[in-house]
Amino acid sequence: MPITELSSEELESFELMIPQEDFWLNDAFKELQSAYQQNKFPHGLLINAVKGFGQLKLAKAIGASLLCRVNQECHSDLKENNQTGAIEKVATDSQLNFSVACGNCKSCLLLQANTHPDFYLAERLLEKGKLKQNISINQMRELSQKLVQTSQLNGWRVAIINSIDDMNISSFNAILKTLEEPGQDTLIMLISHGMGKVPATIKSRCQVLNLNADKNRTLDWLINKNSDQINDDEISNAMKVCYGAPYASLEFIVQGYQSEYKKLFSDLDALLANQLSANELLVQHKEHMLSLIGWIANYFHQVSQSISLESASLEKAQRYGNVPQKTVMNLYEQIINLNRAQSSGSNLQLTLQLEAILIHWFELGRKIVHYSK
Template identity: 30%
Template sequence: MSVAPWHEEHWMRLQSRRERGALPHALLLCGPEGLGKRDFMQRFVRGLLCERPQQGDACGQCRSCLLYAAGTHPDVVNITFGVRKDGVQRGEIVVDQIRDLSSRLSMASQFGGWQIAIIDPADAMNAASANALLKTLEEPSPNTMLILLADAPWRLPQTIRSRTQRIEFHLPAHEQALAWLQSEGVKDPGAALEAAGGNPGLARNWSREGALARRQEVRKDLAALAGGRGETMEVVRRWLDDEPAQRLWFAAQAVADESRLRASAGSGPLSSNLHTEALGDWYLAANRTRDALRGPLRGDLLLLELLASWR
């Protein structure tokens, strides 16, 4: 597995605490999607469970390593979205899952080492499940490690955040991100990094998925709607059928560029008739709509309202 260079500082700090026997009982790994939080977590957990680790990294050959790779290690619990009685996947982590986890962690480790519970995404816990987790955080069992992963840690209650050791992943320096993208074989890494807002992980994934073409299509759609040449419902259907959240990211990005170019050059490529303040409002509305797509509201109505206000 390729190790991201912006992980190194966090990795060294954790390994130093491990060598001193001073690891925290709960970690919160947070930061934007695409920076490799989950890769970092997997590397750390494998090393923690390994019978013959080398400088914190797992050997990959011992019993613990083989069981973990197979997803059957008895001392690892993964909590994520469950399934309702009707077979539909839940959109949140519920209190019964956390109660079951607490009961499991109250028992001794089967291998006599660490017991590790991973909650991902932790910011999907509802209020009841977050409250249920507090007792486990306040009264941890010996040799128990709770690892919470969150793209949006502000959604977690302060009571949870204050009881975990926070490891926050930030966007790396532009030069470091470009060098990493080049090492990953990304074509036109500069354009990919710009599209992803400086996030190298997203830039790599989006480049492989053809997202740069999607970004250009979004800008053409916005320019057409601003000029009265496009059909709003047709654009809504296309966006909803193909990565709507990503398209809204690109739409907000395009409008931010429009506002910036208007301030410096007097006009932008989208030729929007919205005044400067309205452009800022639309940018915020696009981000709110992207967030709302994860909820129960109809995506077509959300997009229709947003694009109608743009036109």
């Protein structure tokens, strides 16, 4: 089935292979190669990491490798049956081969054209030009029905759900049976940006692959990507802001978000001190509205850490010492929920909701000043 029947993704070139320099994805791919060689390859794979690690890129490369006709033809050899005289395919040691997709066979060409009949990508659909808030139960039912059918190219069937963060209880339940009994030569990959959203029933039916990137190797990777354009300290800060996610860190650097990010934190402190209004803050940062919600989430997370750590600097202790940590975490959760709904709601709705959270932060600062007098 063509990719567009389950997905709203624009038809763009399908990346069959992971770039050689993207070490963390290649490390994960090799881990799966090892599992395949040991006959421990999963039928349900949960790929987990914060945004910016390239989970979807890895999932597509895995799917392309399984669907590649060159790899599939290595799975068996022709041999004469001694009893019937018929020529049959029999399993050989090469059956345990799991290589990078060739890029030239019929299957690879179909993937690159987004028309492979045995590859499925399920994600939020477009409705009137906007993404729906969730992957629907109907999408999961349709996917389950497709995966029990015979492969059209007599090979693997591969499905990617991008992402599990966009599913609800109904869509979870609709895919459970298929995850439990997926059928032979079927792989279902679920993209996750945090295990907190993943129900236990899903975890128990999948092998979890947590993506990690060594800090020093990521630093070198970013330096190579940016050459002399930025110093090591700025790169390290980008990694901190983006929780070590290489692709997110690279975008942060390339887009020149460093100074804007620092100014936002300063303005949020000014908001708490009642030196700036919520509306003024939003006006000053309106050009970066797409990134603003995630950055504010980082701010509240760091404030919470400063409150809980005894080793916090004197400056931070004085600034946040009277701020209730429970309130900060509540605001953080509100921002996280808003971040998730960002692509499905209108800009006006999101701005109003964000302003309400910032007003709460402003009012909290006013109360702290009042009670400290």
